[in-house]
Amino acid sequence: MTNADKIQQLRQLMKSKKIDAWIAPSADTHQSEYVAEHWKSREWLSGFTGSAGTLVITKDMAGLWTDSRYFIQAAKELDGTGIKLFRMGMPDVPDYLSWLKDMLPSDSTVGFDGGLLSVIEYESLKNKLDEKNISLYYLSDLIDDIWENRPSIPLGKIIEVGIDTVGENRIDKLDRVIKKLNVYGANSHLIAALDDIAWLFNIRGTDIEYNPVVICFAYISQNKNILFIKKEKIKQEIVKNLESDGIEIRDYDDICLFLKDLPLNEKILLDPGKISIKLKNMIPLFCNIIQHSNFISSIKAMKNNVEIKGFKNAHIRDGVAMVKWMYWLKNNLETEQHTEITIAEKLEEFRAKGEKFHGLSFNTIAGYKENGAIVHYSAKPDSAAKIDADGLLLVDSGAQYLDGTTDITRTISLGNIKQEEKEAFTSVLRGHINLAKSIFPKGYTGAMIDTFSRAPLWEIGYNYSHGTGHGVGHFLSVHEGPQQIRPTNNEIIELGMVTSNEPGMYLEGKFGIRIENLIVTVKKIENEIGTFYGFDTITLCPIDLNLVIPENLSKAEKKWLNDYHEKVYNSLKPFLTDVEEKWLKNETRKI
Numbered sequence: 001m002t003n004a005d006k007i008q009q010l011r012q013l014m015k016s017k018k019i020d021a022w023i024a025p026s027a028d029t030h031q032s033e034y035v036a037e038h039w040k041s042r043e044w045l046s047g048f049t050g051s052a053g054t055l056v057i058t059k060d061m062a063g064l065w066t067d068s069r070y071f072i073q074a075a076k077e078l079d080g081t082g083i084k085l086f087r088m089g090m091p092d093v094p095d096y097l098s099w100l101k102d103m104l105p106s107d108s109t110v111g112f113d114g115g116l117l118s119v120i121e122y123e124s125l126k127n128k129l130d131e132k133n134i135s136l137y138y139l140s141d142l143i144d145d146i147w148e149n150r151p152s153i154p155l156g157k158i159i160e161v162g163i164d165t166v167g168e169n170r171i172d173k174l175d176r177v178i179k180k181l182n183v184y185g186a187n188s189h190l191i192a193a194l195d196d197i198a199w200l201f202n203i204r205g206t207d208i209e210y211n212p213v214v215i216c217f218a219y220i221s222q223n224k225n226i227l228f229i230k231k232e233k234i235k236q237e238i239v240k241n242l243e244s245d246g247i248e249i250r251d252y253d254d255i256c257l258f259l260k261d262l263p264l265n266e267k268i269l270l271d272p273g274k275i276s277i278k279l280k281n282m283i284p285l286f287c288n289i290i291q292h293s294n295f296i297s298s299i300k301a302m303k304n305n306v307e308i309k310g311f312k313n314a315h316i317r318d319g320v321a322m323v324k325w326m327y328w329l330k331n332n333l334e335t336e337q338h339t340e341i342t343i344a345e346k347l348e349e350f351r352a353k354g355e356k357f358h359g360l361s362f363n364t365i366a367g368y369k370e371n372g373a374i375v376h377y378s379a380k381p382d383s384a385a386k387i388d389a390d391g392l393l394l395v396d397s398g399a400q401y402l403d404g405t406t407d408i409t410r411t412i413s414l415g416n417i418k419q420e421e422k423e424a425f426t427s428v429l430r431g432h433i434n435l436a437k438s439i440f441p442k443g444y445t446g447a448m449i450d451t452f453s454r455a456p457l458w459e460i461g462y463n464y465s466h467g468t469g470h471g472v473g474h475f476l477s478v479h480e481g482p483q484q485i486r487p488t489n490n491e492i493i494e495l496g497m498v499t500s501n502e503p504g505m506y507l508e509g510k511f512g513i514r515i516e517n518l519i520v521t522v523k524k525i526e527n528e529i530g531t532f533y534g535f536d537t538i539t540l541c542p543i544d545l546n547l548v549i550p551e552n553l554s555k556a557e558k559k560w561l562n563d564y565h566e567k568v569y570n571s572l573k574p575f576l577t578d579v580e581e582k583w584l585k586n587e588t589r590k591i
Helices: 003-017 041-046 068-078 096-103 119-132 170-184 194-201 236-244 252-260 295-301 305-332 340-352 369-373 419-436 451-458 555-575 578-587
Strands: 021-024 054-058 062-066 084-087 109-111 135-137 188-191 217-221 225-228 247-250 267-270 288-291 357-360 365-368 391-397 399-401 408-415 439-441 469-471 480-485 498-501 504-507 511-514 517-526 531-537
Touching (some): 003 021, 003 041, 021 041, 054 096, 119 135, 170 188, 170 295, 305 408, 305 555, 305 578, 419 555
Parallel strands (some): 021 109
Antiparallel strands (some): 021 054, 054 062, 357 399, 365 391, 391 408, 439 531
């Protein structure tokens, strides 16, 4: 069945329900960034495979809204579907709320699955459409009626992670969370965010590809702690361990009935950005609902010493895999034929040989030449570019290890590099170094330090549209909040936060460049003026010196690069063969 056929079936169902427009977001019932196959209705309907986007279907038109990461990809995947691409953030491009308001007549009805829109998204939609007396229908998911052989909700088994891995037991974590409720005047907390629940209960799973989380809900209070989860997912031994720590196990589908039966004096805290409107509306009106962003995310973001040690150990193993792969790549391109897919598969092979490997942290982005300019490029078997000993190759990849999560991007010279490419790479490198060696006052936010990395690119009249950095979980989601390094993020950068450092340059039709390491926030200076923070880089992998113009770097920038490469060489050489060690020594030479 074609995408057009699926949309036509949906339109017929919409007509029978008197629904004038249907919204298909990218979320699941936990407002996750990456979702299990069961919830990929937007992808199923449209054919667009990116992780972010909203599809809107009316009686006679369909549109998909996505951000700059996916403009090129979306244009290709939507070609021939009849779905119009709306490039979010571009001039004269309305958001889908404004578009709906303008397109629909008064007294229309807009439908969506109430489990997939957060409270915040619902309230924004309602406020916008109320002006035209447009009704909202969210009692059922129409997609379920037309999606034959829809994948079921995952039933992967869960695992426990011990205090030797995460540094704190769940009893102490629960105690911290319960004490924090008093600050907000609440006596209970409803949690749907899967990574927050995994962190809080010290459990991990395989329910969502690349994300070691478990499909479940949690309810925390001064009197009881409940984990709502399919019981077939938990071994009896883990059930006993959870129950001995005061955690009750109830079926995943019991969450709605449980919320309906909350007592009269309940003061329940929920994050309106992470709880669906369906769940919120299950809570009786006589309860006091306190809406606040989830403080667990902030606690989780500040890694303890055990977690940071795990991160560093994981990055040694990851760095070894990267170096072995880079050595293999440089020595095989002229004798073997490879594509963007086969080199990514080879990198996963090297990683899989490492201790504590638990899969990739996201789908590897391997973009050769002009494909590197597509920020979230995804090679397909029928169109993957063949790799030659020529031009630039951008590879953004990462892995999950039992003691940490990695995320690294390297832009690699394969031969015949142009001066324009070297100049661009050196400017991106300068931005990367500026952030890596920055020192800033305690209390500064991601927005306040974002300019460190962008300034060298602004000098040549260039900018990049994605953020400079995102938080990274500890054996959890590779994209984690609340901190980000970007112009619009006002979360304070705290000690122990692990964040990416990834400026880039993308020239459509020519090449893409990005250099990404993970950095951990540390204290640098404390004196009578105050406390100043900075970063330690924990990623260990050479930066391609064949792309660097040394005279374009300052003395301080050269020192940082030489010091970093010395650390890379000394950290990884014990795990390499003699020929690999010799190759790495040259790749980390002083400039």
